[in-house]
Amino acid sequence: MNPDNNSEQKKNESLEMFRRETGENLTTNQGVIIDDTNNSLKAGERGPTLMEDFHFREKMTHFDHERIPERVVHARGSAAHGYFQVYESMAEYTKAKFLQDPAVKTPVFVRFSTVVGFRGSADTVRDVRGFATKFYTEEGNYDLVGNNMPVFFIQDGIKFPDLVHSVKPEPHNEMPQASAAHDNFWDFISLMPESMHMIMWVLSDRALPRSYRMMEGFGVHTFRWINEQGKAHLVKLHWRPPLGMHSLVWDETQKLAGKDPDFNRRDLWDAIEMGNYPEFELGVQLVAEEDADKFDFDLLDPTKLIPEELVPVKIIGKMTLNRNPDNFFAETEQVAFHPGHVVPGIDFSNDPLLQGRLFSYTDTQLIRLGGPNFAELPINRPVAPTHNNQRDGYSRQTIDKGQVNYFPNSRAGGCPMANPENMRAYTHYAEKVEGLKIRKRSDSFKDHFSQATLFWNSLSEVEQAHLVSASHFELGKVEDKQIQERMVDLFNHVDHELAKRVAKGIGLSPPTEPALENHGHRSPSLSMENTVKNTV
Ligand code: HEM
Numbered sequence: 154m155n156p157d158n159n160s161e162q163k164k165n166e167s168l169e170m171f172r173r174e175t176g177e178n179l180t181t182n183q184g185v186i187i188d189d190t191n192n193s194l195k196a197g198e199r200g201p202t203l204m205e206d207f208h209f210r211e212k213m214t215h216f217d218h219e220r221i222p223e224r225v226v227h228a229r230g231s232a233a234h235g236y237f238q239v240y241e242s243m244a245e246y247t248k249a250k251f252l253q254d255p256a257v258k259t260p261v262f263v264r265f266s267t268v269v270g271f272r273g274s275a276d277t278v279r280d281v282r283g284f285a286t287k288f289y290t291e292e293g294n295y296d297l298v299g300n301n302m303p304v305f306f307i308q309d310g311i312k313f314p315d316l317v318h319s320v321k322p323e324p325h326n327e328m329p330q331a332s333a334a335h336d337n338f339w340d341f342i343s344l345m346p347e348s349m350h351m352i353m354w355v356l357s358d359r360a361l362p363r364s365y366r367m368m369e370g371f372g373v374h375t376f377r378w379i380n381e382q383g384k385a386h387l388v389k390l391h392w393r394p395p396l397g398m399h400s401l402v403w404d405e406t407q408k409l410a411g412k413d414p415d416f417n418r419r420d421l422w423d424a425i426e427m428g429n430y431p432e433f434e435l436g437v438q439l440v441a442e443e444d445a446d447k448f449d450f451d452l453l454d455p456t457k458l459i460p461e462e463l464v465p466v467k468i469i470g471k472m473t474l475n476r477n478p479d480n481f482f483a484e485t486e487q488v489a490f491h492p493g494h495v496v497p498g499i500d501f502s503n504d505p506l507l508q509g510r511l512f513s514y515t516d517t518q519l520i521r522l523g524g525p526n527f528a529e530l531p532i533n534r535p536v537a538p539t540h541n542n543q544r545d546g547y548s549r550q551t552i553d554k555g556q557v558n559y560f561p562n563s564r565a566g567g568c569p570m571a572n573p574e575n576m577r578a579y580t581h582y583a584e585k586v587e588g589l590k591i592r593k594r595s596d597s598f599k600d601h602f603s604q605a606t607l608f609w610n611s612l613s614e615v616e617q618a619h620l621v622s623a624s625h626f627e628l629g630k631v632e633d634k635q636i637q638e639r640m641v642d643l644f645n646h647v648d649h650e651l652a653k654r655v656a657k658g659i660g661l662s663p664p665t666e667p668a669l670e671n672h673g674h675r676s677p678s679l680s681m682e683n684t685v686k687n688t689v
Pocket of ligand 1: 223224225226227230264265266282283284285298299300305309310311313371372373374488489490506507509510513514517518521
């Protein structure tokens, strides 16, 4: 045997033995085996701790920096891994690769959350639930960052800081911790009629899901799908649980919040551990681009849904969640979702709420996750290879090779190229945009009540009674009578009987007349016939 080979083998064996040994031993971050982690190094048994105790310093420094800021909203969450499969090719509508082949299983990571409460708050509060999905597709990561309600409180992203300031605990005394039952929130809502549709959903049993496995999800905004030929459809996205939708009742939520604040988190975890894998079917409402302006509401208005009588939901695939995270911090906490993470074939609309979100998520993650390299964290890393000219920054994890980190250059082979001829590259949809540069809400966004009324009318008597009770609890806590009165007035625009019932429960005199309505319908209105012809 070649003597060189022999010594190489011995070196490998001793390294392997060393690795095994250190694997069983506590080490420093530099890999030095530690003899004692219960006593700091002292000058004498009863003397002061020494600066040279590098193990003590390293252990304590790491501990001192273990907390990162919680998310400014959706701080409390629970997540799971799984996969998504499309039932049939969506090639007619989008070129997104993960939506082409039923045989392809795309890995996903899903995080469910409450919105208002802190990281350690109870699960069963009355709140919107976040439903965020990261698809690790072969063309890059696609995030569908949705909620369990199909509409939102506000129409323009610029109102989001106001909304969240109002719903979070009041700034002087930080109360109440995880609920919207206070003056600031209802003050804001009572001055924002555009929130009335969403408020109806929030006061309904939809805000008290029994389980994350029994909850619907919605992309809320209208997005755009583009096929290989460049044809666009507007699309709304829906998650539907085959288990059906189930809610808790108010009394149960109150008891559970005390007895088991982890109720929804535990349910998700246990179901997966037991092999009862949560499933969600993906549904789409597709509207051909040329039909976009035919509705009596604006598809760009996120306080509106598309009634299914007009555009049915087409079920196109299924997601199965089959693995709990190994480490809450590394995965559930460090995951960074962003509605701007899209892949070829999926694009945005001009919904002003969506446009606002496209700025906010990276911006917040820069501070929450400590600098610009959070896409390199294992949970955020795409399965698609990444090549860019980015370098350095806090917590850089890639050891970049090569001399050249700019483009164009004449120096380096292997430097990534941006190539407009590349058919797999992301190309933004060339939508025609024209208009005055103006700070104004479109008139087509003015109808704040029709769909709130539609929702109220869709509820059964029991569901209506629950909604009315919820309004008594929430508004009953409001101390400022004027806020209560403004809210009753807004309810009167939704439904006269509803307003009377709300008023009665909070000790106000009921309105005598239905509100004179200005629902501000747009014309031309879309007839059913038209819809069915041009939509999918
Ligand atoms: C989380 C901003 C509207 C769903 C967040 C976060 C911010 C934010 C800053 C924390 C992100 C992080 O720390 O990683 C905004 C703004 C909005 C808006 C500015 C309006 C302009 C919406 C809407 C939805 C939504 C309409 C639902 C369709 C979510 C979800 C999360 C989240 C699910 C939690 C993601 C996770 O689990 O990590 N949002 N948001 N947001 N947002 Fe929004």
